Amino acid sequence: MSCDCRYYAHPTAVVESDAIGEGTKIWHFAHVREGSRVGKNCNLGKSVYIDIGAEIGNNVKIQNFVSIYKGVTIEDDVFIGPSATFTNDLYPRAFIWDEEHVVPTRICRGASIGANATLVCGITVGEYAMIGAGSVVAEDVRPFALIFGNPAEQKGWVCYCGRRLQRTAREDTCKAVYKCEACGKDVEIRKDKDYV
Numbered sequence: 001m002s003c004d005c006r007y008y009a010h011p012t013a014v015v016e017s018d019a020i021g022e023g024t025k026i027w028h029f030a031h032v033r034e035g036s037r038v039g040k041n042c043n044l045g046k047s048v049y050i051d052i053g054a055e056i057g058n059n060v061k062i063q064n065f066v067s068i069y070k071g072v073t074i075e076d077d078v079f080i081g082p083s084a085t086f087t088n089d090l091y092p093r094a095f096i097w098d099e100e101h102v103v104p105t106r107i108c109r110g111a112s113i114g115a116n117a118t119l120v121c122g123i124t125v126g127e128y129a130m131i132g133a134g135s136v137v138a139e140d141v142r143p144f145a146l147i148f149g150n151p152a153e154q155k156g157w158v159c160y161c162g163r164r165l166q167r168t169a170r171e172d173t174c175k176a177v178y179k180c181e182a183c184g185k186d187v188e189i190r191k192d193k194d195y196v
Contacts, residue, residue, distance in 0.1 A: 017050070021058060036068075039076065063115070071102040071121065078107050081115035081133060088121045108143070112162060130158045144187055159187050 007024040021040030030048040039058035049067040057076035071088040103121040114133030125141040132148025157165040159180035169179040
């Protein structure tokens with residue numbers, strides 16, 4: 001284990017990967033496995049585990065006690081709350097596990113995942129979606145969707161800034177455009193239900 005001054009790793013962290021981006025901070029008791037990739041300016045909290053083959057984009061904040069397993073891809077600007085759980089095997093059995101059981105999961109740019117949420121593998125969480133704390137997510141999440149509960153259900157839409165969208169500015173057959181009352185941005189929501 002060698003020091004790379006492009007990023008910071010706490011003395012108790014174990015960093016086996018040589019693909020850590022500049023400006024990233026890796027805190028107490030974190031473990032970043034060989035073959036994983038972590039982008040620039042990320043923050044990996046206490047006891048975070050990044051598995052072999054996991055991919056983390058730039059500007060990602062992963063709070064304490066989160067494990068990112070093989071098959072999980074986290075895109076840029078994602079927030080993952082404390083103790084969020086990712087799975088990577090739909091039929092887990094200790095006595096028959098092998099690489100073929102890994103089912104990919106993708107968390108798209110700008111999404112936020114609340115504390116203690118559980119994400120069942122094989123799903124895509126769309127751009128800028130927000131998942132509430134303690135939710136159990138077993139299906140794809142549309143971009144800008146606000147979902148929470150067990151099982152998680154969509155409860156509305158959120159802006160880039162994370163605030164709930166309240167009113168439609170304009171609408172046609174393909175999309176609705178919401179105006180955020182907090183930051184003033186327009187957010188385009190496609191009406192195609194299969195869009196993720």
